[in-house]
Amino acid sequence: MQTCLRASDLDSFLVDKIPRAAYYIPDYISEQEEEYLVRQVYNAPKPKWTQLSGRKLQNWGGLPHPRGMVPEKLPAWLRVYTEKISSLGVFGGNSANHVLVNEYKAGEGIMPHEDGPLYYPTVTTISLGAHILLDFYLPVDQESLEEQHQVNKTEEQRHVFSLLLEPRSLLLLREDLYTSYLHGIRPVTCDALSPRVANLERCHAHPDHMLQRGTRVSLTIRYVPKVLKTSLFLGKGR
């Protein structure tokens, strides 16, 4: 690891002046590790990819389901990182057991959404290959977050701030930013940086730069608490 991060260091990476809590760790991995991870992602068997509108993804660890996830062992190349990140205590002492790999080409993105109740309410993201702006929005149904009713507002009006995710960085989201805000990535080919980008001080990019998007791969690492014991299904007489 480039940044040898310990649990006690985490607080110094908290992004301030935004709701709790986003931790942004630039250069979390080295260029060699980035290259290695990208190679592993593209070495995965073709059927591992699912093409969605606006991005491609690989699901590792099992399919999260309200009744419980049938767990699948994570490959060693992902386990190195799920274990290092879990050792920071960010999943309440549990080990991450699920990784979603996303690939976005320039101009692709993901609609504003919340990650939902199937996951422990923390998500950690390693970015590879290129930057992206992750945009945060007030949800339409949470009047309490702001005085005015959100329903009649446009997406642009509900946009509160963004985080610049540069390649090789680690992002950790939890608390209100996980449970009460939506996040998304606009499908654009170029990002103008502005004071709305809350973590610019921690980034390499210059505040008045226009950043051209490239192909970005993200590893979103989570813990799914509700897991089925596969042995129940493999027992005799079934």
Ligand SMILES: O=C(O)CCC(=O)C(=O)O
């Ligand atoms: O690629 C990212 O950083 C965000 C992906 C995301 O929001 C998700 O997989 O739920």
Ligand SMILES: [Fe+2]
């Ligand atoms: Fe998400």
